[in-house]
Amino acid sequence: MADSCHYHTSKTASWQCQPCNRQFCGECIPGSSANYHGQGPECPLCRDSLEYIGASNNAKPFWQMGLFYFLYAFKPGPLTIMAVAAAGSMAITSMGLLTLVALVAIVAVVSRYNLLVIERLAGGQLEAPPLADALDGNGAMLFLKVIGMTLIAGFVGYKLVQFTGSLNVIMIYAAALSFLAPAAMIALALTHSLRSAINPLKLLEFTLIIGWPYWLLLIITNIISFAPNILMAVVSDKLPAWAIFPTTAAIVSYFSIVSSAVMGYICLTRQQKLGIASIQEDDENYLxxxxxxxxxxxxxxxxxxxxxxxxxxxxxxxxxxxxxxxxxxxxxxxxxxxxxxxxxxxxxxxxxxxxxxxxxxxxxxxxxxxxxxxxxxxxxAKPEIRHALAKVLYQQHKYQLAAQLLNNLHKEAYSQLDAAYLLLAQVYMDGLDREDLAKKLLHFVRQKFPESALRSEIDTLWKVLNSTAEIH
Missing domain, CATH: 1.25.40.10 (Tetratricopeptide repeat domain)
Structure with missing residues (x-):
């Protein structure tokens, strides 16, 4: 459940101050980081830097975002990756000795992009990154770390076979690898550290932080990993021979990005507990x-x-x-x-x-x-302010207060004295039952302002007062 702003409980919090234990919404902390000269806002109470929690606090549970993951992989960045993988697979078949090098390069780019998807979504950036962001010089090193993870996992399995020779132990180990595989990929994406990605204690800690949704993540990613096989089985016999490799490459790339999006989004929902720095996309909030x-x-x-x-x-x-x-x-x-x-x-x-x-x-x-x-x-003291207040008070039937404000205005050099005393006459007549005072005021106004723009209203009220007097 999203945390509410401490001061506006109907609004979702976007910032938090750990020392003060306070959450703030966008109304409490207006603008964007750029408004704070790029340093980010400070807590109004203690002046410590605030932590942005808007992305994770507004995030829906990851299992409610099914359509998002599949549409995410149709954004320009993922589509470019799919095109690169498809084009590369076509070229590989005719490159001879360079085939292996080209294959490794394509897999490295796709792997780097998938890790970037996890990293960006975990930080709260819901837009898919462009291909150029994956070509940042880290792709080769991260791909080597992915290979390292695989080799280390295989080496440990080999040693277990060598030392135990027990099929049950190997099966348990294989199940553990399958269970921790998403956690390992997420750890590598977020930390870029091979040590973190192969540390079983760190990976178990991660699964405990995620809680029971990790099991759901495991099921979803396993289903997605089988999707390319099922889809290719359906369409392969309908494709020409030359199109099978590029279609396979594109489909595998697509579903790998979908799977990465699921892993990244689940990290977003646990962003604070995992200690992930949030990426604030706040250009639209700039003031x-x-x-x-x-x-x-x-x-x-x-x-x-x-x-x-x-x-x-x-x-x-x-x-x-x-x-x-x-x-x-x-x-x-x-x-x-x-x-x-x-x-x-x-x-x-x-x-x-x-x-x-x-x-x-x-x-x-x-x-x-x-x-x-x-x-x-x-x-x-100012007659125009007294007059303005009296108008409102008369409308609200606060006749005594209105009369107090309007009394003795003739002692001031007020240009709208005729309007003010017409109002005072109405106050006396409508609210205070003092037709005598109202009549004196109107007589004064008629004598003092014979060319008043309000003459017709003054004369009308004068007639009403005289007719009332005749009845009495």
Whole structure:
């Protein structure tokens, strides 16, 4: 079961910090390694380097990926290997003394590619590698190590026959070789070490780490290894003589890559336990510098808040707001931090400025929400901010608060006083049952702003108030 992010339990973790025992998702650790100047991200809490676990943590159980393995071998890289094997088999038949050399070279390239498939999939790279990656100079040495594994296994078997002469012992040894063969190939692919690949204790440790799925891996790889024989038996009599060798070479190469893909993917599912370094394919996660820095500031502030480290959260938010003073999330989290720490002094001094930010970025409802959450209410001086807050509060039926914000605005040089006092009149009439005050306000507005753009609305409300007075 995939590990969840410590701070967003509905999201799968992509990074982990061993010292802090914390897992982080992509929201906690935004961007890609390139955003961290190629060094990779650090834990926001302890600043140690984080370990990428996204590939293995998101990986499905390997037995649920059947179609993936067979399609994987039809990618450009594997198809090129199959073509090389087929073409080489055709050339071998006419090369005379060079046949053996050519055969060894082809087998070496195919073997190297299969080991590379295991290595890349184990690291989390789901795209098949190109042929060029297999021609890295390690092919000959690794092929010699494959031969070495085979010779050593045969030598040990020969000595067992020589010393015991027991058929039962030989059968047990053969069964052990068959059981450990996938583990040996995986060990060679991951470590490039012959010693690890022939060490039975290391191989047994590997099978124990994999657990019971290793038995399923064994069954699957054995079935795949028989597939070329079955397929060739079906098609061989339908092929011309010249096509049998290349077809056989292509089919054997195909199924060997499928088998390698199975082995590589099972390592991916146990990546952390096997100590495999993950390959992060994160180009698509790269963020532009400003977007990255903003998201990082948000994420770190949230993490500190969740950890109860208010000092760290405040520092992260202040640094973020210096760069991005109009970011809604940063401003809100900073305001909520002041509320959480009950910093009344800061709320009184900074509250009005933060509320103004929300109004400026067209988030008056958020400003009103935070204004109502502050006790005592912050001293909002600017008339346009008071007006914007009052509009929202009136819509939310918070009439008393709206009236407090709008009262005495005529003492300020406010260009929209007619609109503000029209709203205040509506507050008095609709919410506070003070038609008398509403009528006085409207009379003032009609006298003070005879050319107001809101004259029709003012006159309509005036008529409503007068008709109400007549009924009473």
């Amino acid at each position: 532009e510098e400003n977007e990255f820095l903003c998201k990082r500031a948000r994420a770190e502030a949230q993490i500190f808040l969740r950890e109860g480290d208010f000092k760290g959260a405040r520092q992260a938010l202040v640094e973020g707001l210096r760069r991005f003073p109009n970011d809604e999330t940063l401003n809100e989290r900073y305001y909520r931090l002041l509320l959480a720490t009950d910093d009344k002094k800061a709320l009184q001094e900074l509250g009005p400025h933060l509320l103004e930010k929300f109004v400026q970025i067209n988030r008056p409802h958020k400003a009103a929400e935070l204004y109502m959450a502050t006790e005592p209410s912050p001293p909002v």
